[in-house]
Amino acid sequence: MIDEANSIDNSKYLAIVGKYIVNNIPYMRYLGMINLESTTAGNIYNQILSFCTSNEISYHKIIHFGSDGASNMTGNQTGVATRLKEINPFMTSIHCISHRLHLAGKDASDEVEYFQQYEKVLRSLYSYFSRSHKRQDLLKLMQEINDEPTLKVLNLCDTRWLSLSSSVYNLHQIMNSVIAALNDDMLEGDGHARVLLEKLDCDFISVTMFLADLTNILKRLIKIFQSDNLSLSQYKPNIDATIKEITAEFIGDGEISPNYGMIFKNYLVQNHYFSVPSFVKDYSLAMIKAINNRFPDTELFSLFKIFDPNELPDIEDDLNLYGQSEIEFLDKFYGDTRLVNDAFCEIVEKGQLIEEWNSLKFYLQSHKNIEMNFIEIWKDIFDTDNDFSFNYPNLTIIIKIALLIPFSNAHVERIFSEMKLIKNKLRNKMDINTLNNHLMILLNGPDVRDFDFEKAYKHWANKKRRNSCY
Numbered sequence: 040m041i042d043e044a045n046s047i048d049n050s051k052y053l054a055i056v057g058k059y060i061v062n063n064i065p066y067m068r069y070l071g072m073i074n075l076e077s078t079t080a081g082n083i084y085n086q087i088l089s090f091c092t093s094n095e096i097s098y099h100k101i102i103h104f105g106s107d108g109a110s111n112m113t114g115n116q117t118g119v120a121t122r123l124k125e126i127n128p129f130m131t132s133i134h135c136i137s138h139r140l141h142l143a144g145k146d147a148s149d150e151v152e153y154f155q156q157y158e159k160v161l162r163s164l165y166s167y168f169s170r171s172h173k174r175q176d177l178l179k180l181m182q183e184i185n186d187e188p189t190l191k192v193l194n195l196c197d198t199r200w201l202s203l204s205s206s207v208y209n210l211h212q213i214m215n216s217v218i219a220a221l222n223d224d225m226l227e228g229d230g231h232a233r234v235l236l237e238k239l240d241c242d243f244i245s246v247t248m249f250l251a252d253l254t255n256i257l258k259r260l261i262k263i264f265q266s267d268n269l270s271l272s273q274y275k276p277n278i279d280a281t282i283k284e285i286t287a288e289f290i291g292d293g294e295i296s297p298n299y300g301m302i303f304k305n306y307l308v309q310n311h312y313f314s315v316p317s318f319v320k321d322y323s324l325a326m327i328k329a330i331n332n333r334f335p336d337t338e339l340f341s342l343f344k345i346f347d348p349n350e351l352p353d354i355e356d357d358l359n360l361y362g363q364s365e366i367e368f369l370d371k372f373y374g375d376t377r378l379v380n381d382a383f384c385e386i387v388e389k390g391q392l393i394e395e396w397n398s399l400k401f402y403l404q405s406h407k408n409i410e411m412n413f414i415e416i417w418k419d420i421f422d423t424d425n426d427f428s429f430n431y432p433n434l435t436i437i438i439k440i441a442l443l444i445p446f447s448n449a450h451v452e453r454i455f456s457e458m459k460l461i462k463n464k465l466r467n468k469m470d471i472n473t474l475n476n477h478l479m480i481l482l483n484g485p486d487v488r489d490f491d492f493e494k495a496y497k498h499w500a501n502k503k504r505r506n507s508c509y
Contacts, residue, residue, distance in 0.1 A: 046459070051076075053083060054451050055070045063418045072471060073087075129372075153318045168191075182216040194206070221236045253322075253326070260278070266449075267450055270414045271343055273413075275341070275344065285323050289323040299315065340444050373385065391432075392437065
């Protein structure tokens, strides 16, 4: 998995994380940081190959490539993923599901016209208060008078649609104070305040309350997606649950009316509103459509869900044909010899994968309805059945490939958060080697509670004494 970011001195860095299996459990490990001269696909590709060579990592064994989905990473013609697949045809490219959810939100906003205008008003509000200490002080005074929390009006991030959640989370709690502060400025002759106040009408307030509820639903899904140990058994069910919750809260089902969330519903009741603006339902439908478009069932890694025992059909007769099309696709994808300069040997023995599957699906019945996720179930099988790898050698490889799918780039992004704490304003001249050493210790080193300080002291004390020079 890779991602890029700028440091405090505007240096461009590429962080690389590896995912591998130890004792039948998938782990993530920080591998290193690369200083990029440019962020073009060609340069990133060359730097990755150089990094793999210098660290003795065989790109033939890299089975997945995870990124944020930017064009330089996943472009169909010259993207990094496309170039890597040219030297390893079995490599799959995974677009971070957290980023895809951000894109789904942006797609929905683009489809419903009012929400494009709404985001412009949010930016104008942020600009109005953030550029004046006098206005900020007035807002704080109004918050004290209205007994509202002391919160700031937050800006939106162009690259993160769900930054909207933080903005509306604050705004819905201090709406009365914001309106009061603008009204006070307007009475003082501030024309800008008058224009903003006119835009903060009933529709704007309704959307703010609605989005405070909707983004809470999406934030729960994001939190699940950002887990380092997200498994196949959690992926689709959580997306389906989110769609059902949006439907129940803001669309309704047949004769059942929507609940309208908690924040939005309280606002409607307190203000005696008996009708809901049509854009609430329109936007909810657009969001569901965008989620379905951004998370299709046709992706390669969605085929691996047949190896989740909890997905097995309840009727035994249905097992005969269960997973047939999926296993045939996997058998062809991983079982065919590919040509890349020289022959690239198949990963599994073609045909044998299908034969093993015809037996395995009945074997997995004994693990159905066990309260374990995909990772836990397969760890249990590999740990307790010593003959499994011998009986199912090809499926063992495929299942480990499934366990290594990098669903989210959140782990890589957390590395950049740590980087910004290490290379800060006071240490902005830190070079890449020193930064990398700090990150290696911080991210891959032992827990401080397990660190042997006495051993470290003895190692230092036994080193050759260096005389000070004055």
